[in-house]
Amino acid sequence: MTDVDLNMVPVNGARRRGWRVRRETVRDVAPAQDLKLSVHVSLQALEADWRALEASSATSLHQGFDWCAAWARTHDTQLLLVRGSISRKTVFILPLELVRGWFFRTARFIGSPHSNFNTGLFAEDLDPQTAEQLSDLVLGALSAKLSRVADIVTLEKMPLEWRGRRHPLAGLPAVRNPNSSFQLPLLGNFEETLSQLNAKRRRKKFRVSERRLEAVGGYEHIVATTPQERRQLLDLFFEQKKIRFRALGLPNVFQAQETQDFFHALAVLEATSDAHPLDLQAIRLCGEHQGRIVAIAGLSRKGDHVICQFGSIDEDIAADSSPGELLFYLAIRKYNEEGVALFDFGIGDQGYKRSWCTVETIQRDIILPLTLRGRLAAGAHRMAVRMKAAIKQDKRVYAFVQRWRQRRQVPTASPTEETDRD
Numbered sequence: 001m002t003d004v005d006l007n008m009v010p011v012n013g014a015r016r017r018g019w020r021v022r023r024e025t026v027r028d029v030a031p032a033q034d035l036k037l038s039v040h041v042s043l044q045a046l047e048a049d050w051r052a053l054e055a056s057s058a059t060s061l062h063q064g065f066d067w068c069a070a071w072a073r074t075h076d077t078q079l080l081l082v083r084g085s086i087s088r089k090t091v092f093i094l095p096l097e098l099v100r101g102w103f104f105r106t107a108r109f110i111g112s113p114h115s116n117f118n119t120g121l122f123a124e125d126l127d128p129q130t131a132e133q134l135s136d137l138v139l140g141a142l143s144a145k146l147s148r149v150a151d152i153v154t155l156e157k158m159p160l161e162w163r164g165r166r167h168p169l170a171g172l173p174a175v176r177n178p179n180s181s182f183q184l185p186l187l188g189n190f191e192e193t194l195s196q197l198n199a200k201r202r203r204k205k206f207r208v209s210e211r212r213l214e215a216v217g218g219y220e221h222i223v224a225t226t227p228q229e230r231r232q233l234l235d236l237f238f239e240q241k242k243i244r245f246r247a248l249g250l251p252n253v254f255q256a257q258e259t260q261d262f263f264h265a266l267a268v269l270e271a272t273s274d275a276h277p278l279d280l281q282a283i284r285l286c287g288e289h290q291g292r293i294v295a296i297a298g299l300s301r302k303g304d305h306v307i308c309q310f311g312s313i314d315e316d317i318a319a320d321s322s323p324g325e326l327l328f329y330l331a332i333r334k335y336n337e338e339g340v341a342l343f344d345f346g347i348g349d350q351g352y353k354r355s356w357c358t359v360e361t362i363q364r365d366i367i368l369p370l371t372l373r374g375r376l377a378a379g380a381h382r383m384a385v386r387m388k389a390a391i392k393q394d395k396r397v398y399a400f401v402q403r404w405r406q407r408r409q410v411p412t413a414s415p416t417e418e419t420d421r422d
Contacts, residue, residue: 035091035130037141040081043069049083049090053121058165061302062115066277068095070265071111074258080107080146084138086130092168093121098150104377107150109157114259116307116346117181117363118157122168135171143370152374154381155366157181157347162361174364175381178388181347182357186336193336196358205322206329212321217287219294219323221330224280230267233280234260237296240312247315254310263298276301278309281331283323295323297331304341328356 040046043065050065061067072079075097082094096107109118126134142153157177160170187193194202213219224230238254245252254260266278276299283295294317298309313324332343345353347363365385369375 034087035137035141036085037138037145038083038085039145040083041079043072043079043081046081046083046090046093050093050095050121053090053093053123056122056124057303057305058119058124058162059121059302060115060117060119061277061300061305061307062111062118063093063095063109063121064275064277064302066269067266068110070269070277071262072097074261074265076258077110079110080149082142082145084134089123091123091126091130092134094155095121096153104151104373105149106377107146107153109155111262112154112156113253114262114309115157116309116344117159117162117361118155119159119162119167120155120169126168131168132171134168138169139172139368142368147370150374151369151371152377152381153366153368153370155368157363158366159361159363163342169366172366172368174366175385177347177363177365178385179347179349179363181361181363182345182349182353183359183361184332184343184345184357185359186332186340186343190333190336193332197356202329205325209321209323209326209329213283213285213318213323213326216289216318217285219286219326220284221327222282222284223334224282227268230278230280231264233282233293233296234263234267234298236293237280237298237310237312240296240314241310244312244315266300274301274303281327283327283330285318289317292317294318294321295327297324297327299331301335301340304339305344306335306340306342307344308346325352328352332356 043050047065053059054064071077078098080096080098082096083090084092084094095110097110099106099108109115109120112118146153155169155172157179158167158169158174159181160167160174184193185196187196191199210219224233238260241254242252254263263278267280269277271277271279279299279301281297281299282293285292285294292314294314295311296313297311300307300309308328311324311327313319335343345357365381367378367381369378
């Protein structure tokens, strides 16, 4: 996907423009469209409208009602649910939470540290003219509604174009997120899907993995079907990931108990035919290592879109068989047979993702300062984003940073720290 910088507007200029629009344009347009914004703190008060909006294929599963409710139940967070309505009809919801830092109060998408991409929720039948005006209207209205409780609004990890649709807020000031996300379209059958890649090499790697696992007694591809099985696999994933992060000297973003409680809350939610908050799949060994789990993947499905939320492997047994790659092969084949159209490896640039994916989606962070402190926070955010991007583009510098982090052996991560979770 081409990275077109249509939205790189200086934040200070955008804020001035926003207030000017609020005084002039909103006076002319809002009464005609009857656009009103309200802020709510109860999920249940918006549930019916929320579930209706989230049905759109343009809505990220991370803004689904069940996902956000699970996060709210497991975190001590103040919700700021922004509802936009026209003639009493809800046309969008921005599900935000307030995070208090040392110097700034930030309103961000609920659960943003563990989301792969965010969209908010918007009505599919939103009038095109209203959609064009929405960015300016929202900019001024958010400043009026939230400036007493928050210094800055950060709508992070937003693809401004997703599945052929331009986002209604694409006109707001934004910077490119240092990480892209990666997807593999699933075609009519698995053979067609593999034909987008080096199919011969893929099949060869699959056969090599199978032969190596057969040499130690064989394997099973399992999909956890009961809450107890999902809980057990999830606990094992946390253990495998802890060992992996410790070996790499990286912060363990799954270490906090509230984070683990959140994923457990997702895992026990009831799945429907095309909505799975969190599926757990694994490679389980047979033979002499009967029952040993050597690879785990957590996957979420919404309609015809599946996202890999996380993955881990047991590096003590059969690591040379690439069990993680084998699990992806089997999972993608399974979803292809079930009619899924897009397999998403999520945010973060790793080699295995590029080897599987034919689509790279640029993501952006929309930054809206609400106060003077917010302007300082916006500047700090832009500086941090650019620094991360520069470091990741220079392999020598990035390797140095990784070595430095390994020496430090940082035990925990801050809530807003970006760390590769795969």
